[in-house]
Amino acid sequence: MKVTAEDIKAIPPGEYRVFQLESPKALNSAQVMVTYVRYTYPNPAIEAYKCKKDWAKNEITVTAIPSKTVNHN
Secondary structure, three states, X not given: OXXXXXXXXXXXXXXXXXXXXXXXXXXXXXXXXXXXXXXXXXXXXEEEEEEEEEOOOOEEEEEEEEOOOOOOO
C-alpha cells in the first residue's frame, strides 16, 4: 500500500488512521506525504498531523490534531 494525499486529507479532525505498509522505507515516505499535505492542502479545522511509526509491524498511525480556533460542532 502507498499512502496518498487523499488518504491523509480524508482523516477528520480528532481522528486517526493506521496504515500497514510494506517496508520501513515506506514508513518514511508516508511521513513525508503527511508533511506535504499539511503545507500544500491547509485545512483550517486541522492544526497539525501527528505520526507514530511502528517499525516492527511496518505501520504508521496518522492523527489529525484539531485546530483550537475552529468550532468543530
